[in-house]
Amino acid sequence: MKRTNYAGNITEEYLNQEVTVKGWVAKRRNLGGLIFIDLRDREGIVQIVINPETAHPEVAQAADKVRNEFVLEVTGKVVERASKNEKIKTGGIEIEATTIEILSASKTTPFEIKDGVEVLDDTRLKYRYLDLRRPEMLANITMRHATTRAIRSYLDGEGFIDVETPFLNKSTPEGARDYLVPSRVNKGEFYALPQSPQLMKQLLMTAGLDRYYQIVKCFRDEDLRGDRQPEFTQVDLETSFLSEEEIQELTEGLIAKVMKEVKEVDVTLPFPRMKYDDAMNFYGSDKPDTRFELLLQDLTELAHTVDFKVFAEAQAVKAIVVKNAADKYSRKAIDKLTEQAKQNGAKGLAWVKFENDELAGSVAKFLADKTAEFQTELQLENNDLVLFVADTLEVANAALGALRLTVGKQQGLIDFRKFNFLWVIDWPMFEWSEEEERYMSAHHPFTLPTKETQTFLSADGHSKDSELSKVRAHAYDIVLNGYELGGGSLRINTRELQEEMLKALGFNLADANEQFGFLLEALDYGFPPHGGLALGLDRFVMLLAGKDNIREVIAFPKNNKATDPMTQAPSVVAEKQLEELSIKLANNN
C-alpha cells in the first residue's frame, strides 16, 4: 500500500479517515488488554492501537510479534484518543490498525533510540545510522538542510552563480597541511584536496562571473579539536567590483535570511563593527563574545605607579572586574583560573577582592596605598573580584580574554538565547609567528592591504618590531557568540602588488612562480577588483542548533583520531593498489 501520510503529521484533521503509515516501532506496550505501538517516522510519532480480541488474527499476531525498531506498514482508521497527549502533534488521535505488515525486523539496538541517551561517542559513530534516528539528531540534519536552502535561495536571488571548483588540485606548502592524492597516470605526482577554493574563485572573477558562490567541502590535515574535522564545509563566495562594506552588507542579508527562515529570529542590521584592536583590547580576543560585558580594562598607567615590580615593570597591566562575586571565588577557584591564565601564556594571575572598602588578596598589600585610585579607576564596589595580568600586551589580552569567557560562564552572565553577530574589521595584514620567527599572513597572501599602509610592505618580516606589523588589510571576520563564523577580504588584483606581498612573506620569485604562477600570470590580463568571504557551515549550523560540537550537525563525522568507527576508514589497502600508484609504505610502518 502507498503511504498516505507521515506518521508524525496525523492530527484531528484526519479523524475517521483511513490512513497508511510506514515507520519504526518506537515503543510497544500492553495496557488493559490492548496493544499500543508508537510508530516513528521523520515527522514524529503516532500511536497505533490494536485490540487483539477484535482485530483480524493476522493483525493481532503481527502486533504481538513486533519489537522496538521493527519497520511496519500500518493501515487503519484515525480515531480520537481517550487520554490525549498535549505534548505531541498527533497526541489527540490514534490509529486503529486494520492491517499491519512487518517490512523489516530488528535486533535489540545497542542503545535506546531516544533523545539525551548516554552513549560513548565512538558507539554513536559506529552505529551512526541508529544515532541519526534519534529525533534531536534528525532535527540537526534537517536544520542543516534548512540552512543551506536559505543560503542558496538568498544568493540565487542576489545574482550569485553556483560554480563547482575542482577537488583534485595542486599542493601548496603555504597554509595548513594538505591531504594528498597520489596520481596513477602521472607517476610520482600528487594532487591535493582543496583547503579552500580561494584561487579558483579569484580566477572566476577574472573570468567575468561577477558573483560566485559554492557550498563546498574543504580539507585540512591538522590535529583535531572539538570543532574541527578533516573535512568541513564552507559557504564560499566572491564578487567583483564591490567594496568591503558592500560585501558585508550582502553577507548580513544572507545571515538575516538564515536566522529568519531557520530560527524565526529577526536580527538587527547592520551588525556592529568592531576594530580588531578594540576586540583585542576590550575582549582579549579577535572573536569577541559580546553577549556579556566583563570587558578588559587597561591599568598599565596606574599599575606603573605602585611599588610592585611585577606591575611596575610590565609592558601592560590589564584586569577584569567580576562584579559582586568575591565571595564566590575560593582560593581553589582562583587557582584554577590561574592555571588557565598560565595556559594562555601568562606567568601568573594577580587578584584582589574589594571587601569592606579595602583590597584583599594576593597582591593587595602592594596596592593598598593606591586603593582609592584603583577603586575609582575600576569603579569597584564591595564584593567585587579583580583579576590582573601583567605581561606583554598580547599575553595580557589573551590570558584575560580566556578568563573572561570562563568567568562569564561561571557567573551566568551569558544569555544563551542571544545571537550576537558582529564584524571585526581593520585587521593587521600580518601576524607574528613565534614558532617560525617571522611575520605571516593573518588571513592569506592574496588579501589587499590598505593603500595607506602598502608602503610598509617593503619592511623585513623577520623581526617582531618590523614595520610589517603596521600593514593593515581590507579584511573582515564575522563573529557569532564568540565563534569565528567566517572571514573575508578584498584581494590584490595587480601583479606588482601581489609579487610585493609574496616577497614580504619571504617567497623568492621562483618559489612564488612555482606555486602561484598561474595566478600571477592571470593578473596580467585585466583582473578586476574583487573580494569575498567564506563562512564555516558546520560551525554556523552548530550554533543555530545550540550544540557545542560540529559532529552533532554532520551526518557521518570522523572521531578525534580522524577515523570513522562505522566503516573503519581509513584502512589498509591492497598491495596492488599501491603498486598502481607507484608508492610504497615507508619502512617505519
Added chain:
Amino acid sequence: MKRTNYAGNITEEYLNQEVTVKGWVAKRRNLGGLIFIDLRDREGIVQIVINPETAHPEVAQAADKVRNEFVLEVTGKVVERASKNEKIKTGGIEIEATTIEILSASKTTPFEIKDGVEVLDDTRLKYRYLDLRRPEMLANITMRHATTRAIRSYLDGEGFIDVETPFLNKSTPEGARDYLVPSRVNKGEFYALPQSPQLMKQLLMTAGLDRYYQIVKCFRDEDLRGDRQPEFTQVDLETSFLSEEEIQELTEGLIAKVMKEVKEVDVTLPFPRMKYDDAMNFYGSDKPDTRFELLLQDLTELAHTVDFKVFAEAQAVKAIVVKNAADKYSRKAIDKLTEQAKQNGAKGLAWVKFENDELAGSVAKFLADKTAEFQTELQLENNDLVLFVADTLEVANAALGALRLTVGKQQGLIDFRKFNFLWVIDWPMFEWSEEEERYMSAHHPFTLPTKETQTFLSADGHSKDSELSKVRAHAYDIVLNGYELGGGSLRINTRELQEEMLKALGFNLADANEQFGFLLEALDYGFPPHGGLALGLDRFVMLLAGKDNIREVIAFPKNNKATDPMTQAPSVVAEKQLEELSIKLANNN
C-alpha cells in the same frame, strides 16, 4: 562609483539616464573621429562612445590608452545610437562617457575572447579564466547553475533533505579504481574518495531520513575518454518505501522541471519505458537513441535457410536497412563501416544494395535466390542498403547498434532539437565479464533482484550459461538521446538476501564483512525498503547545452592526461610531505 547596471542589460528604458558600468573592453575602434568601446560584462556588451574633441581631457586620454581586455569603470549618459544593432539587447543605445577609470590593464591575450575561436584544448585549459570569458562558455557555466537550481528547488519541494556524505571513506576493491588519500594520523592506512555515496545514502534511509538528495562530486581513477573526468558530479537521491514506478515518477518530475526552467521545453510525461531486452534487440544498445528509427531487424530464421555458411551457422543474423541510400555508400564508405563493426567485435560486415529489384553487393550472390523473401521481410525498396552482422546475438547487437548511430548521423536522420528521454527497465542483475570470466553486477551488489528470479541467485557465476543470467533486477536507467543520463534501483533491505547476493558475486563471508560489514550489520536493525537513483550532472548539462564534451560545462576540468594545464596539478610534492604520511615513491620513479 557604484555600478548602476550590468553593461549587457542597458536598453532604451534607460535613455538620458546616467549609468555606471564596469567590465572588460571587448573591442575598441576609431571611427569618424570618435572612439567606440564595446564593454563586456557577464550580461552582455554595451557600446561606449567618446568624442575626443569634446570630452574631458582625462576621458579622452583614457579612451586613447585602453586596449582589449582592460577593465574599465565608465560613467555616462545613455543616448540613442545612430546605427542600431538589432542583434543585441543593448543595440539601440550607447553610453556617452563622462568618466572612464582604468581599473586594470591587460596584455594581449593568447587567444581572442570570442565565441567559436580556434584554440588548442590545452591552451584553453591553461588560460581557462580567459576561455571562460567567452560568452558561450559563460553561458554553459550559467546553465549549469540554472540546472542545479531547478533540481534543488524541485527536490526541496518534494521533501528531500540535502545531506552531505563524507569524502574521506573506506576503500573497497569492488567497482572502479579508487583515488586513495594516505592518512597521516593512522600511518600505513588510506582513505578513498567516494565513487558514489551509495552505501551512505542507504544508511541514511535506515536512519529514517525518508528522502535524501545531494549534488555531489564523485571520483573514479579510470582511463579518460571524451566524456569522463577524474572527478564528476552526481545528482544523488534515495527514498524509503517507494516503488520503482514512484521513484521514476519523481525523477520525471525533476527532469520536466529542469527542461522547463533551463530550456523552456515542455516534455511529455510519463517517459516511454523500454525493456532492456528490447533496447538491445531493436537498438543494439542499453541506451538507445530514439530520435530516429533505423531499427535492428532479426533475420536469423530466414538467414538460416540460405546457402551461405556464415549466415546459416551464425547464432544470430541481424540487419539494418538504410533507406534510399544505396547510391550514397561507395565501397570505401562501406569499408569504413566494416572497420567500425570489427571494432565492436564482429568478424565482418555483410551488405547488399537493392537496385532494380535485385540484390547487389558483398553477399548478394548467396542471397539471390531468396531475394523475394528478403525483400518482403525487410520491406526493401529500390536504392536501399542493407547491412548484416552474423555472429552471437550480443556481438550482432553491439556492432549494428554502433553502425546504426553512425549511419543515422551520416544520413541526417537525427533531429538535434529533440530531447528523447526514456526509461530502460527490466535489467538483468548480472552481466558476463569476458575479462574476469565471471558474472558481475550490472549495476551494483546492493540492487534488489525481483522476487520471481531470486531463486537463481544460488547458481554458480563462473560459467557464461549460468542461471545467474536469469536473475532480473529492480533497476532502471534513464536515457537521453543515446546517453545514459543516470540509473537507479531498489536496494536489498535484508541481511539474508544481501549475503546471498554477495556470495553469488563470489565474495566469501570474511571478505564481505571486511568490506561491507557495517552495511550487513545495519541490515539487522530495521532497514526499510528503499531505492533511489543518480543522475550524471555533467552529462545532463552537456546535453542541455548541446555540447559533445563534458569539459565544456565544467569550470576547471582536467585534460585527458588527468592534469590541469593551468595549475600544473598533479605535481611533485616535498619529501617532507611524504615523510609525514609515511609513504615513499616506488623505485621505478
